[in-house]
Amino acid sequence: MKVALIGFGTVGQGFVEILQEKHASLAEKYGLTVEIVAVATHSRGSLMQPDGLDIDALLDAIGKGHLRHYPHREGLVRDVVTETLIDQCGADVLLEASWTNLQTGQPATDYCLRGFQNGQHVVLANKGPVALHYQQLAQAAKAAGKALRYEGTVMAGTPSLALAKEALAGCTISAAKGILNGSTNYMLTEMERGIDYETVMDDAKAKGYLEADPTADVGGWDAASKAVILARSLFGANITIDDLDVSGIDVISSGDIAAAKAAGERYKLIAEVTPAGGSVKAVRLPLADPLAGVAGTTNAITFETDLLGPVTLVGAGAGRRETGFALLADLLAIQRQKVT
């Protein structure tokens, strides 16, 4: 399977490290051999080699800060513009793992559409295109007869979408409800220990859980973009983030949290979607609720189903290897579909 990697930051590097480590076992257990035929970055160069880049050299080069450090090989092409790279690299699958733009979803969305035009499957770890342009992507995938997969956009590699759409196929899902933002869940967990909001925020920034501008996390917008992806993917709902009722943890005080604790309850930032719409807000849950026990940066999602009742999945919601694995999981799913 020949893949092109658009974006080579944390997630892309995590993915390539997994390939480096698991090359032999993937071939043996799943018959999957992944060749990276192209890598494009925004400001650290790009590489294209139709018979496959060397993984060790690739990681070594990006470790030195720029793909220019990749050694010359016969057939190697450097620094072509990304559109040309997508057209000419000969990939079977385009992996979109560039930086998420939640305002426009660009340029990633155009790259994905270009991939479909070239007859490539498209796998995204990038939330923007899926949250903003799902309909267009799904139509392009259908027209091309190719796969559109985006496991990494909801709970990193924890397979929430594979569970809902494949393992639970045959059930009707009427609602999904979950903790989809790990940094705010970490903050709520710490605040329940009596630490105040500002201190917890500094701590979360220091640990790398929050960006310098934490608005997307603490305001609920990161969770909301995941809720939109779930609503579109599970229900085909034609909604945008503006259709959701969104608030964050920035409206919850230490006093609120102490009051909930005294009442045997616990605040969680819950994203919820049904075919009729959705919301993100901090709600008080009884301790017996399966989502109440989810602590720290862990994520969780409960699907309400007609045949099984509630089914809950709990796991990591972020991380280099965790999200890198999401790309691999989607490749393996595409591979499984090809088996006759």
Place this chain on the structure above:
Amino acid sequence: MKVALIGFGTVGQGFVEILQEKHASLAEKYGLTVEIVAVATHSRGSLMQPDGLDIDALLDAIGKGHLRHYPHREGLVRDVVTETLIDQCGADVLLEASWTNLQTGQPATDYCLRGFQNGQHVVLANKGPVALHYQQLAQAAKAAGKALRYEGTVMAGTPSLALAKEALAGCTISAAKGILNGSTNYMLTEMERGIDYETVMDDAKAKGYLEADPTADVGGWDAASKAVILARSLFGANITIDDLDVSGIDVISSGDIAAAKAAGERYKLIAEVTPAGGSVKAVRLPLADPLAGVAGTTNAITFETDLLGPVTLVGAGAGRRETGFALLADLLAIQRQKVT
């Protein structure tokens, strides 16, 4: 997809009811049309009709207590022995949902092997053959180039095996640990409320959670058979139930439970397997453990993975529709593998 149903008790009927209800949506959403070409029971007759039995009439007949109540149709054959039925019914998939025999796994194992000899895929809801004769079944499946699936044997339809083997493909699982017996989890939950063991047991029997002879549940043997299935399925471990260290909840007193509660802990009957072996025993978990929050008849399993850390699935572990769905889920998985 033509299927033969061996066993037509709670699970088989649950499965057929789901087909009755979802016939149109399964065809539309997944392109799956299931025709039941044969039904075999131990003492309530059998039916074979190569162009498909009528589902309404089938449920009506078994509702009246015997398949003899199914009306005569052109081409219908009644009351052939099960071996002949398997050979002659023309099924693509054999569904084994007869009564579980945990001593011998028979006659179900021989039926499954016969299915493979006939070039049929085999799907089991019956734990016996998988727990006792996994190796033989897996070899026969491989030789025939057919699927061997058994989602319903671990957590009813809650897709623990699909999660581990498909959605988590690419991860290495180093251990699985879970609450795999709902009736004893219900009993422990009730005992924590201060109700004594004998009263809880009577209550669980009255609710249908326990058999008249509750040994398999309270002694840990039901959970142990599921642990064997997990060990074989996840790790290829060639172990039997005798290789596990098994104890049940019958060794836990009300005093033990009260002492755990006072210490902020909770007893759970935990089945655990690694490539090196496994155990079933009642252990005290801190309340923060994801498995500690699993109450009532609910089941749960945590997979320890190399790339995602712990991934936990929580859901129903028993029930007519829940286990009936497991058969459907396995059929849909077989169907997905056929899509090119």
